[in-house]
Amino acid sequence: MRLTGSTVSARDFPTNRGGLCQKGWTSAELLSTPARLTSPLLRRDGRLHPVSWDTALDFVANTLRDLRASSGADSVAVFGGGGLTNEKAYLLGKFARVALGTAQIDYNGRFCMSSAAAAGTRAFGLDRGMPFPVTDLAASDAILLVGANPAETMPPFTQHLAGARLIVVDPRRTATAERADLHLRPRPGTDVALALGILHAVVADGHLAKDYVDERTSGFDAAWRVAAAWWPERVERVTGVPANDQHRAADMLAQAGSAHVLTGRGTEQHATGTDSVSAWINLALALGLPGRPGSGYGCLTGQGNGQGGREHGQKADQLPGYRKITDPAAREHVAGVWGVPAESLPGPGRSAYELLDSLGDGPKALLVFGSNILVSAPRSAHVADRLSTLDLLVVADFVLSETAAAADVVFPVTQWAEEAGTMTNLEGRVLLREPAVTPPDGVRGDLELLRELAIRLGQPAERFPADPEVVFDELRRAAAGGPADYSGVTYQRLRAGEALHWPVPGTDHPGSPRVFLDRFAHPDGRARFAAVDHTGPAEPADAEFPLLATTGRVLQHYQSGAQTRLVAELTEAEPEVFVQVHPDTAARAGLADGGYATVSSRRGRTRAKVRCDATMRLDTVFLPFHFPGAQRANLITNPALDPHSRMPEFKVCAVRLAAA
């Protein structure tokens, strides 16, 4: 796999040093899978039939035009994905705002890194997931890894953790926690309390980085007023983490010459996800880590373009360059690049789950690019019900995902090795991927699909280029002067092997690998503590639903499984959904290892194979969300939303177990 231009070989690439996980080295199998879509499909008499591109394009464009005329521009909605290239994410946002004129666009990154993004912006004034190169971690003395299981979710990344003393915060004893020097095992949904307890220990034990706090931050006093009430013994009662371990964690971090705090989805995918991340950032600030050479806070990335996918306008409240769609100057600038009046741009739309929840009553058509929402969105029976009320569901994909199988029209598109485009990695570095193989007959790129639809909707052809480099050059102009300024990034510089981390405000600018060394991005240059308090999960366990279910990933499968479930080697290793449970908890529910359980919540139930594991907490069960149909973990999840990020509470809901 070629990750950058020709001068840097994949093996020397610093982020993964040529390493790939099992999904990586089997991913080539997908390029030639028999399940690959090679013709557009159109639903007639209840079934999907192959049709020509023109037939499918005309049908979609005519239906959208009619809907817009009868029900207004917001009757059409768009759902994107963090796996799309920057060029696709950018053109999709432009397509929605200009060709459709709809405010209703959001994407699966809302389910992914939105809480870390919101908390990063709140603390530092800028959301660049990892504001330092990932190779800095190799020299770190201590790393606090919160709610992330990179041994399974980013195996190549774990090499960067090898040199440090590792503290892992995870309710489960994961493969990552196995390697830790200290494993803290909180009850799911109690991270804010735990972070407050460790912050309390830092201050009480005399480890506060007082000079740093005075010189580089604001808001410590208000944050401390909250943390002062969370002494470690009290935190132990709420989280189950021994007070002594909280002091040990504080000590390990404070004694380290350089240290990092890193968060993943485990602490972020909560209705209090933004506050959770803020609480961990508070801890990092109290220790004086962010913006100090060799130390820092960062969030681990999700999808291939988790960072870039959240910068260029497929988010409901966003314009390219990480601009706000409500900011008049941003609207003026971007409208100028697009050649349309600023007043014609819609305002902010609904967040991902709110958008799906509104389908039928609100939007009557939905276009999906790069997400398998029938499997991956929370409360999935309700989402399926909403999708079924649509007049038109359109899905662009290269395989017949569960969502594509439910669509009225499916467009077969090219995949990663067949097309050019840029992705921005977890450290804000822009990478160019060039085509390595020729696409099969019958498929077209997402950019071409958007262009064809836009033209049929009356747009001038030159406004929707399909050449990735031309799209990128336009993106550069749209992003110029914004927080995520790409104006100095060119395909030429990337091909020459330059390591460009945004912002890159000019073609002679070297890029910004470490963004907070001198100042943070708030106007006063200071990082802000957030005075966040513990409230707990939106749905606590009770007599009826006495256990807490959390969901996440296994090594072999990727996301909704739309791609990895097609690879024999991966499905043989993990063929079906399981529920990981302590043997005593299983026995109490009358379940035996290897049997089947019904896992029920207030929203639905799923049938899962029982996997007993004596390292589990007695009050917690875990299910992976990679499986379809009746095996969907999302049949039980709680769509309670974070007030800041609009992230659903994927990581905790109340359930009960019964024999199936």
Ligand SMILES: Nc1nc2c(c(=O)[nH]1)N[C@H]1C(S)=C(S)[C@@H](COP(=O)(O)OP(=O)(O)OC[C@H]3O[C@@H](n4cnc5c(=O)[nH]c(N)nc54)[C@H](O)[C@@H]3O)O[C@H]1N2
């Ligand atoms: N194999 C594989 N790798 C992947 C993916 C995949 O689907 N499969 N997906 C990619 C994407 S898009 C993403 S976003 C990343 C996600 O990568 P991770 O964040 O590492 O993955 P998760 O398994 O979702 O969650 C991590 C851990 O959070 C823990 N957790 C659950 N509840 C809590 C809690 O309340 N507090 C804390 N502190 N921890 C909790 C879980 O036990 C789990 O071990 O992985 C990427 N890599």
Ligand SMILES: Nc1nc2c(c(=O)[nH]1)N[C@H]1C(S)=C(S)[C@@H](COP(=O)(O)OP(=O)(O)OC[C@H]3O[C@@H](n4cnc5c(=O)[nH]c(N)nc54)[C@H](O)[C@@H]3O)O[C@H]1N2
């Ligand atoms: N219960 C629970 N649910 C979760 C999570 C969890 O931890 N627990 N995690 C959430 C997270 S972090 C994420 S990121 C989401 C991910 O879940 P999804 O958004 O469903 O992600 P994928 O399964 O990767 O689906 C992407 C689809 O787009 C297709 N695709 C890939 N690349 C392209 C492209 O370039 N163009 C087009 N047109 N199609 C493409 C793929 O074939 C696939 O069918 O799930 C979320 N849902």
Ligand SMILES: [Mo]
């Ligand atoms: Mo994700």
